[in-house]
Amino acid sequence: MAPRAVVVGPPGAGKTTIGELLADRLRVPFRDTDADVVEREGRAIADIFTADGEPAFRKLEEEAVETALREHDGVLALGGGAVLSERTRANLAGHAVVFLSVGVAEGARRTGLSVARPLLAGVNPRATFKALLDERLPVYRSVAAVEVATDELSPAEVVDRVVDELAN
Numbered sequence: 245m246a247p248r249a250v251v252v253g254p255p256g257a258g259k260t261t262i263g264e265l266l267a268d269r270l271r272v273p274f275r276d277t278d279a280d281v282v283e284r285e286g287r288a289i290a291d292i293f294t295a296d297g298e299p300a301f302r303k304l305e306e307e308a309v310e311t312a313l314r315e316h317d318g319v320l321a322l323g324g325g326a327v328l329s330e331r332t333r334a335n336l337a338g339h340a341v342v343f344l345s346v347g348v349a350e351g352a353r354r355t356g357l358s359v360a361r362p363l364l365a366g367v368n369p370r371a372t373f374k375a376l377l378d379e380r381l382p383v384y385r386s387v388a389a390v391e392v393a394t395d396e397l398s399p400a401e402v403v404d405r406v407v408d409e410l411a412n
């Protein structure tokens with residue numbers, strides 16, 4: 245059993261939004277490792293970061309990804325930083341990984357109104373977002389079979405593009 249698609253990308257790329265729509269389109273269930281961690285821990289991600297620190301969250305996330313890759317045969321969205329784990333990257337080998345990309349301006353705009361993203365909660369979210377993209381872009385690309393730039397597309401258009409690309 246393997247997910248039909250595993251969605252990766254930075255915060256605000258639309259992993260949850262597009263993942264849910266893609267699952268509807270494919271008529272399969274949707275699962276999100278951020279939600280799995282929250283459910284297992286019974287606390288919000290921001291609270292885990294604050295109380296236990298990022299490394300503790302990454303460990304929980306690694307476990308959540310490994311379990312979901314084993315159990316889930318629908319669409320799976322990973323947390324934005326999940327690919328930073330070498331173990332997770334190894335676990336993703338052979339899977340249909342979709343990288344949703346977003347530029348700094350649009351990514352900061354989409355995430356700017358939320359306080360639920362602890363990594364972007366600093367004084368200059370735009371600069372933080374740029375640094376995050378600079379670090380992660382090659383990592384997302386290294387695990388992905390398909391890349392879709394989402395800046396100029398509506399969620400429905402992104403899903404169309406992902407379905408097309410996965411069929412090729």
Ligand SMILES: Nc1ncnc2c1ncn2[C@@H]1O[C@H](COP(=O)(O)OP(=O)(O)OP(=O)(O)O)[C@@H](O)[C@H]1O
Pocket residue numbers: 253254255256257258259260261262278323324354355361394397398399402
């Ligand atoms: N293609 C799009 N066009 C316009 N808005 C979008 C698009 N994709 C997502 N959004 C909006 O951007 C915001 C972030 O989307 P979403 O929560 O799906 O991102 P995410 O990648 O799951 O982020 P996180 O890593 O924080 O979980 C939401 O308000 C969503 O409605």
Ligand SMILES: O=C(O)C1=C[C@@H](O)[C@@H](O)[C@H](O)C1
Pocket residue numbers: 254255278289322323324325326360361362363
């Ligand atoms: O990009 C990240 O590092 C994160 C993205 C979110 O999905 C959450 O997993 C968490 O807020 C960390």
Ligand SMILES: [Mg+2]
Pocket residue numbers: 259260261276278321
């Ligand atoms: Mg999400």
